[in-house]
Amino acid sequence: MRLGPPKAGPRDRLWLGQSRGFGRPERGVRRGADGCACLPSFSSDAETPHSGYHWDGNRGRFMEGWYFKVATGGGSFAFMYSIENPNSLEPPAGLGAQVMGPEDTYTVQYTRDTRRFWASRDKLELGGAFRLAKGVAEYPSGMVGEGEFAGRVERGFQVSSTWHQGHLSLESQGVGGYIEPGVKECSWAYKTARVHGWGNSAGRQIATAGLLAALPVFEPHWQILMSYGLSTGWIKWGSKTYEFENAPSYSEKNWGEGFPKRWFWIQCNTFGDKECTSLTAGGGRRTLPFLLGQDEDVALIGIHHKGRFIEIVPWNGEVSWNVSPWGSWVIKGKTKGFSVELEAKTSSPGTVLRAPTVEGLIPVCKDTFEGSLTMKVWENGTLIIDRTSDSAALEVGGGPWWDTWVGDAEMKEPLRSLTSGLTDVEAPLC
Secondary structure (H helix, E strand, O other), X not given: OOOOOOOOOHHHEEOOOOOOOOOOOOOOOOOOOOOOOOOHHHOOOOOOOOOOOOOOOOOOOOEEEEEEEEEEOOEEEEEEEEEEOOOOOOOOOEEEEEEEEHHHEEEEEEEOOHHHEEEOOOOOEEEEEEEEOOOOOOOOOOXXXXXXXXXXXXXXXXXXXXXXXXXXXXXXXXXXXXXXOOOOEEEEEEEEEEEEOOOOOOOOOOOOOHHHHHOHHHOOEEEEEEEEEEEEXXXXXXXXXXXXXXXXXXXXXXXXXXXXXXXXXXXXXXXXXXXXXEEEEEEEEEEEHHHOOEEEXXXXXXXXXXXXXXXXXXXXXXXXXXXXXOOEEEEEEEEOOEEEEEEEEOOOOOEEEEEEEOOEEEEEEEEEEEEEEEEEEEEOOEEEEEEEEEEEEEEEEEOOOOOOEEEEOOOOOOHHHHHHHHOOOOOOOO
């Protein structure tokens, strides 16, 4: 079976730029040799730290998850892969592939057999085979060519920093809870060129939490892999095919024992501007075991704009928020001459998503691609960024969320002092 673009009539095809909120970069922007519709002077193709797989074969409870988002003209898609307790066949071990599609629709494929998963420890490359093609006995153990993968893997995926393809069908046995599937089958193939990673494009890429991302006490870990990329290819969602060229894309990952007790998240790179502006903001409540089980609330704001990186984290500034159980996200931050105000809302009911937990892959969060976002950034009192989008990705997770969460990011001593001295230390790639 060749995983080429599926045939579809004109009414089934949706192209980048047809829907409000997913504008192409403005006219007059030069294209690089790779076809990217962004100024080559501020793009960076360097991978971020922690791009590699973190499983060392010795840990007890372990999970790692990846998130890849692409905003086509007809709506956004997010591909979410997770591996839990590798090399085990006992619950909650498992390999999951979830996909969220336009209008907050959803599908999932899952297996308890973690041997069907592979990943590189040195760079961003991973894949899984839920079902091999007829007559094929050997599972892939690394990236292969597009045609070879399609010929060997009937249901599965492979993804790197530049290429992503797969074909899934609904198989939810073994996962927790029930989420209404929007489609029973999907397939895709697209290439990606990086514009912004995590850090200034002219400098080295950095870990989302500096050297702290390598310390197990700060689990769960979080790394933004690519804050802005340009993707070209196709996605078939049920019977409808979406073709796109230079669509804004994004990727991140988590790893450790599990997710925070509760959290919130905003991601948007669909402002349609030539500066390739991208925002990622999030916060959560986590437990610090060596401090007698105390909790702390942490948060960050990261903005890329024409190759420049603005980061606000608890050890270099202040972050506060007012987030409702669903529908409203207000986040503010200040640091070293910069101040940021974010306000996001949605009238969409969203869709429930699963995440890896000690109980397995179960429903613990709610997402939407239909967020209305306003972002303002001041530098030394001067407004330098003023952007809006009606296609922001929004999320709340964990709980309980009985009422609005009003909080401030804090780091307890001696962690704050320790952190301020470590975050500039270069982190490893894995």
